[in-house]
Amino acid sequence: RRTRVAVVFGGRSTEHGVSCVSARSVLTHLDSTRFEVVPVGIAPNGAWVLGTDDPKALEIRDRSLPEVPENGTAVVLPGDPTRRDVVLLEPGRAGDVFSGIDVVFPVLHGAFGEDGTIQGLLEMAGLPYVGPGVLASAASMDKEFTKKLLAAEGMPSVPYEVLRRDQATLTEQQRERLGLPVFVKPSRAGSSIGISKVTDWADLDAAIELARRTDPKVLVEKGCVVREIEVGVLEFPDGRVEASLPAEIRMLESAAADWYDFDSKYLDADQACEVDIPAKLDDELSARIRAMSVAAFHALDCQGLARVDFFVTADGTPIINEINTMPGFTPISMYPKVWAVTGVDYPTLLTTLIETAIARGTGLR
Ligand code: ATP
Ligand code: MG
Ligand code: MG
Ligand code: MG
Incomplete structure (x- = not known):
């Protein structure tokens, strides 16, 4: 039989929409003679659902990015390495629809996807997955x-300072060391979300606050x-x-x-x-x-x-x-x-x- 691939997309990070657009491309380019796809969506709130494989539903439209809707289904991944299933729970239909998953393709960007968390879940479940393992992802x-x-x-790498939760802003000395401009970034994020270029120290604190909406740990880097x-x-x-x-x-x-x-x-x-x-x-x-x-x-x-x-x-x-x-x-x-x-x-x-x-x-x- 064809290799059964669970393509997982959406997710809880700020890159939810980008992940959907990535998944759209993956779904359309997978060799369908070799691979059978089980689309698994993760809604922004973290709910796992049976995802769409309709490319139209995963497009950017009018500058707005697609989103995985909660659609009444629930997908469950058993943490049992002898099973290799994802179980679909759907009202009115029997569960256990997709047994025998061969591999998972987590087309997820950012937190809870690209950071070792889902990789840990898949290790526990004994399901091979595309991409680096727990340590490298984290x-x-x-x-x-x-x-x-x-x-x-x-x-x-580029000179930087780390602002942990207990440090509100850079000290004078840190500012002098880096010089302007600086790039202020959430330590764990992607797609440039939460990043600002600061060319005037007066704008630094607002940039830190913006980055902290994505991650309480913030990096300030020398612009280079x-x-x-x-x-x-x-x-x-x-x-x-x-x-x-x-x-x-x-x-x-x-x-x-x-x-x-x-x-x-x-x-x-x-x-x-x-x-x-x-x-x-x-x-x-x-x-x-x-x-x-x-x-x-x-x-x-x-x-x-x-x-x-x-x-x-x-x-x-x-x-x-x-x-x-x-x-x-x-x-x-x-x-x-x-x-x-x-x-x-x-x-x-x-x-x-x-x-x-x-x-x-x-x-x-
Ligand atoms: P992605 O994961 O989508 O590549 P990201 O959110 O992890 O992005 P970075 O790649 O670190 O963020 O930065 C995004 C962009 O910001 C860079 O491609 C670059 O244009 C600019 N940038 C980031 N850091 C610096 C820096 N230190 N000096 C100059 N430009 C920078
Ligand atoms: Mg980058
Ligand atoms: Mg990045
Ligand atoms: Mg990235």
Whole structure:
């Protein structure tokens, strides 16, 4: 029979809508001769429901992002590693509809999806899943720990300060150390949600407050970007790890912001930025960035896939900004695009991700 894949999307994070749009692309590009899909939606309040597989229901419309509705169904994942089921509880219908799930594809971004939590649930249930495990997901989601683990492998990142719950704002000394501009970010988030560029210290506290709506732990980083480069990393079923060709995002004069904010990513991409795939880099820098991407993948103990985001500073030095363990899979997302240009088309990419997940299994294998 075909491999049964539970595609999980939506979720409790601020990236709920982006996850739905990513899932739409995954559902339309999965090779249906090999894979049977069980769509599982997670509503914003955390309820697990039988999701839609209708692409129309998962589109951005009038600048508003799709949402998983609570539809009266309830999907339950038994925490029993001998079962490999997701059970659909639906009034008037028998349960246990989707037994024998082979693998889960958590197309979830941000908290409760890309941060080790659902990965832990799936480990407990004995269900193989696409993407990195618990530790790598948690460490890559948290920008403080991403930087610490990269530093341990000799890869510096952008200078930063951490504001924990008990510190309201930066001290004078911290301000002097970073200088303006700074980027204020939730430590655990994505899609640029909650991030501000601050060019005047008078605006710092409002930016911290905005970031804290997403995460009580906030990072303030020195603004440094000259060029923005992104690389896809992919693990093959035999354990081989490869980096894609690098891509470059160039913000246009017509963009509303001078950095890669939420609207530039998803709503106004055409006017806001241009993407070079591959990036126009000299061969040596390109090779260096690709090697750093694989090194970062291992530094964070990743499996399956990751997208490594870089800055190239004025003197031509590449610095890793952050690592995304479930990067966007939307039609305009970088991860599937860089792999297409590197010679792995979208359906082959998805097949590889799923086969790698099955080959790895769960537990300490
Ligand atoms: P995603 O997961 O969608 O890639 P994110 O929410 O994790 O995004 P970052 O990638 O850290 O956030 O930052 C988003 C954007 O903000 C960057 O692509 C860049 O344009 C800008 N930015 C972030 N940090 C800095 C910095 N230190 N200096 C200059 N620009 C920055
Ligand atoms: Mg990110
Ligand atoms: Mg992200
Ligand atoms: Mg990023």
